[in-house]
Amino acid sequence: MVAVLSIVLIAVLAYRFFYSSNKQTSDNNFFEAKEQQNKDKKEKKKETDKDTWKKYDDEIKFPILMYHHISEVVDGNTLFVPQKEFEEQMKSLHDAGYYTLSPEEAYRVLTKNEKPAEKIVWVTLDDGYVDNMKNAKPILDKLNMKATINIIFNMKDGVDKMTDDMLQEINKDKLISLESHTMDHIDLQYATPDTAKYQLEASKKGLDELLKQDTSVICYPSGRYNDSTPELAKNAGYKLGITTNPGLASASNGLYTLNRVRVAYGNNAQSFMNLIDQGQ
Template sequence: MAYRFFYSSNRQTSEHNFFEAKKEQSTDKKAKKKENDKNTWKKYDDEIKFPILMYHHISEVVDGNTLFVPQKEFEEQMQSLHDAGYYTLSPEEAYRVLTKNEKPAEKIVWVTLDDGYVDNMKNAKPILDKLNMKATINIIFNMKDGVDKMTDDMLQQINKDKLISLESHTMDHIDMQYAAPDVAKYQLEASKKGLDELLQQDTSVICYPSGRYNDSTPELAKNAGYKLGITTNPGLASASNGLFTLNRVRVAYGNDAQSFMNLINQGQ
């Protein structure tokens, strides 16, 4: 399949204005980040379970596509989490929760957005910034710069913001359930290497395309250097899921604040 890559002067101007506005907020964000880091971690006897939220587009719904959540709904949902006292996790913090059975707050949640759409930056990020909430965006490496996807420059800029983490969604978004071992190995290793080099980081999370995997996928992911793997298996995440087969809570459009919180509490 071929992908059309294109740029426009309007898009470049929009990107410039976006990043200039963010520079003015950098001092305030650093102060907020320091405040957010003061949380005291507490160890628990019972296994910790928590929701990993799954989003895709944060934009007006197109043709009933459930991958779209309107910006207004997303803002209401994040505000509901904020008001209810939820602490949003980074990938590193999620790993600590799962491996040490510790929490930085009584209520925790991990917000993830799949595919790396431009609307994540333009529509979701300002809301997260306003509420000082963290989120993880999962990038399909070979689809960067494509239609509706963030560019390399956008990814490098957004990665400087400590509230946003960028992780892997493989190279080409192939179905890992049916991928031959050598193909799966390439998809996992090459996407991690690409993001590591582009963003100067140690990419630690693999988000399986469509959430699917087979019996060999978790071991391949571990050998590729990832620490966590996230799926579309419904329910709350916990260490008993397996570190490379973590459940997520799918968020579709049409959830008001109350139904969203019910979804969070039930985990499905």
């Protein structure tokens, strides 16, 4: 009887050892395969990203669109574009094959004369209004399009402006970038060098700390600047500066004095695309 029990016990232990060894081998094979699969995906994405960028001989020019409010027009204010119009415009760009740029991608276009698609556009919204989050973001998300919102740092939590919590939340969206529109939206054209330096440096530092990022774009209030502003912006750590000078953006504008295309209300899909084509 004892001999029989011993044989049974040995058989059970042998089975458990065999099962455990096979399971461990199986698990190892699974995780190794999964790791290789993820590696292959990363390599493929890296290769795909590389393949989409093409270098050009002629200088690349592209539109940087300028919006403010995305909501119903108030008292004929041209800073407002109705949500319906904005959606039609974004859909027109999407259907026409336009690739929307992030700030980092715009910098690459301007410094390396490369682009990831034949048609490119950079969508920017100034001031940091709540309606950018409520009305513009859902449209951009639906169409998988990128946009940059330029924040007036000391006007956060103000009337119709996004709060710190809102900025941190929207910044989690990979399609949205948040950049600087100075501390107080003062006219840099007439600011003293010390005042301009503070407006540029403090707003960058504030956004860097709030959003845990390296803020790289300065949007000049009302698009105005003077001869010293570009150098001050560069010294503050920005890579690009955008204005309200009309026309298409290109490296020949100067990296810190880039043109933009103002979009006011009243543009249907066709007139909007004409605006894009003309760069006015």
